[in-house]
Amino acid sequence: MGMELSSRQETILLAIIKTYLDTGEPVGSRTISKYTDLNLSSATIRNEMSDLEEMGYIMQPHTSAGRIPSDKGYRFYVDHLMADKEKEVDEMKEILIEKADKMEQVLKQIAKSLSVNTNYAAMISAPRYHQNKLKFIQLSRMGDDQIVAVIVVEGNIIKNEIIEVQEHLDDETLLKLNILLNTNLNGLSIEEISLATIKKMKEQAGIHSEVISDVIDAVAEAIKADEDLEIYTSGAKNIFKYPELSDNEKASEIITAFEEKKQLSDIVYETLSSQEEYNSGIQVYIGEESPVQNMRDCSVVTATYELDEGMRGTIGIIGPKRMDYDKVVKTLKSITGQLDALYKKDGKRKKKLKNEE
Amino acid sequence: MGMELSSRQETILLAIIKTYLDTGEPVGSRTISKYTDLNLSSATIRNEMSDLEEMGYIMQPHTSAGRIPSDKGYRFYVDHLMADKEKEVDEMKEILIEKADKMEQVLKQIAKSLSVNTNYAAMISAPRYHQNKLKFIQLSRMGDDQIVAVIVVEGNIIKNEIIEVQEHLDDETLLKLNILLNTNLNGLSIEEISLATIKKMKEQAGIHSEVISDVIDAVAEAIKADEDLEIYTSGAKNIFKYPELSDNEKASEIITAFEEKKQLSDIVYETLSSQEEYNSGIQVYIGEESPVQNMRDCSVVTATYELDEGMRGTIGIIGPKRMDYDKVVKTLKSITGQLDALYKKDGKRKKKLKNEE
């Protein structure tokens, strides 16, 4: 088990995997015998293959077929790739991120570019804060018995809640409440709002203490609502390009994951939470390694991007296990790099946009 | 061409279609001979079938196979069904719409119920106004050089825009601008805001006229942003249950339509705009009749629902041409009926919800 691979075995394993990535067909000993410059006969290769199979790196779909990589084999390949990667110059064809007014448009556009460029399916999650801190609260009267609460959290994400009130609040009272709310709550995250704070505020609000409760509820709601994070996808149809994914049952599962988003957001959470473990935020989930069951026949490559002030989101590529990891990783790095450059500091961004105009 | 169907031909045609809906297999003359109570031999049926084929209602997948309905045949069937429908009692198993705080949740839930109940794919568009009228505008200072504009349009849809300002605006000025904006713009739709109005407002704003322009832009943006309407889907995977839709190429097209939403919204627009033509808002698009090319192998059944004050949205079921139109129509009627009852008047709604609690 603990046996290390010999250099020759490594060469053979990598050759097998590379060939399989290309063709999608099981690869035989004769192919490898010719493909590598080891100058070994197919018989020798067969012996080595037999060993590699015993070690769990490759497997046979059936007797007397060639070998295909196992999840462990892919894992070896990907790790090997990553180690190599650092020194390589990124000569990837750049995908241009066009500036757009709305973040949503940018995200959709990125997802589309990714899927078109890679021929795999792509997803991207809207950036979000770990810790949503309140930045600004504003109550405004909208009708006789409705007020609208505008709640801005860090990163200029704006939430609204409509609050029904029984009593009539005049402008002056509203102003007082606004001041009260902002002085007491600014800079706090939802966890940090203690009962004591609420009690204190209610006392200060006097006869209007009921409204305070409603507002707090609204605030909680607004911050929590962020939990089902927005995810945009593109190129789901690409999975039909890979026979190993496009039989009815598998396709059905994958499509469902894409439609319901729930499972995609599991991937995002997983990625964001284990983010520090890997260099440059790139993570590769192969088959069963994936956090979601529906993706067990796929590989998922994710990257974390970070905008201004620690807003983070996740980009993911979903494809067959035999995906072109090399290209995908390069592409993701290129994208995150560009996002970084475009948005890193709000000030910087504006400057950059101006220069381009 | 203009030849009317004889009563017997009608019976046979309907029998063919019904049988095909059930089995999905081409249906032959012998089957019909036994299935109907016409007491005709298969030979006679064959003669009639031959005529029906010539008239374009049915077709043969290949020589010496049974017949399957053509689009024209389905159309005949559906129209026939609709005519019958009115007198029938709706004994449909009710799908319960649970109340929820957020419209979004209700919509998602409806889509899900629909797809699960029918075994077809379902979509639903968020309700939206034809004519978005401004109801309320509120500017609030958020930082040194940012103000947030909260714009409420009819139906309590809230939009936000962050506006960057050069000059510092104090509270008093902001209050004045708020009053100015509300008195001038309330009740207007974006088309109704004339240049004259803007000019007048700018004059009144004096040195702060620049802000007015920005706000108007924001308003325009906010109302316009509604154009790409929100659409929720569910049960895309159901298309894999129908062999005639689940080969790679067709599935790929349909899935794309579902993912990109663009084509679905075309259906919504089509439905909403030709809404008056049909009774009870139910419309059936069979194959090529569909407004979107990707759905040419499907049938699409849509229904319009209407909430409070003329807010309208569309519900759609997408399935194979041989879908159970009867059930689908009933289901859609049931859903729209319930939505109607739940939300028709805001006041009514609240009462109802309270009663249920």
Place this chain on the structure above:
DNA sequence: TGTTAGCACTCCACCTAAATGAGTGCTAAC
């Protein structure tokens, strides 16, 4: 004139058998 029985014909779907060929494992020789 409309209906029916009968028959020849077509074509798909299914099965079988045989041929193919890529690939393996093993053994014996180098």
Place this chain on the structure above:
DNA sequence: GTTAGCACTCATTTAGGTGGAGTGCTAACA
């Protein structure tokens, strides 16, 4: 340690054969 050779396996392809469902047509019948 490497290799040539050989027997064996098994998925895939090809070809041929059969059955059955269904049609179109014709001739007979009421």
